[in-house]
Amino acid sequence: MRHQWTAFTVALGFTLTGHLRNRLAMSMIAFFIPTWIYLVRATALSKNISFQASALDIDVVASMNRTIQVSSALHAVTVIAGFMMFMATFSAREMDLRLVLAGYPRLQLLSAKVVALFVVTALLTGYTLALLWLSWPLTQPLGVATALATAILAYGGLGIMAGYLLRNELEGFFVVVMATLIDVGMQSPVSNPAADQAWLSALPLYGPAQAALAASFTHAASAGCAARALPWFVATTLMALLLFCLRTRHYHRQRHP
DSSP, X not given: OHHHHHHHHHHHHHHHHHHHTOHHHHHIXXXXXXXXXXXHHHHSOOOEEEEEXXXXXXXXXXXXXXXXXXXXXXXXXXXXXXXXXXXXXXXXXXXXXXXXXXXXXXXXXXXXXXXXXXXXHHHHHHHHHHHHHHHSOOSOHHHHHHHHHHHHHHHHHHXXXXXXXXXXXXXXXXXXXXXXXXXXXXXXXXXXXXXOOGGGGGSTTHHHHHHHHHHHHOOOOOHHHHGGGHHHHHHHHHHXXXXXXXXXXXXXXXXXX
């Protein structure tokens, strides 16, 4: 047990160090999120719009300007989380294979990446929530934080899975950007006001997007709605474990025919 704990803490330390050395991700956190929110606040119309949060079965009336800020914040954090987890997984992939060959436990390596995702989630959530709060007083800050956190977990899990699945960095970046762009665009009441497509509920941000908007402008309970993204996090994490096991098994066969 002590050996397994040591293996986990060492892997976690290397994973967190890798995140800190990702200068592009750190720059995106420091500048992209506040810039994106500020630009929307400065340019978007302030007229009120009404839309239905179908997952909560409530009608919401809110400023278009603030509604787009929430959607933009969701887009920013999911892109960054997905990119960070993809790069951390992809860049360490060959080293992980060598470590497994040397006897390092697979589960500890993947667990370190998942725990690092929780750390990233907590920091990104707090930072983005503070930026939104500076823009206007959110009705339910805790509800907005829950929605942001579950969205980050869903796309962070997708980033880990993509790190084991895709062949190069450009593919990973393209997949993360396009997936979040389509998801946020379809969930936004501004770009998709009807939101009556049956398949929308299958997307990762269906619950978090509606929960974030409801918590920003109403007193409706939204935590259960935000949690609808968690099956995506669980599914992508399990798929990443499966892919990692398959890759390391194949690696063993290559090295030891």
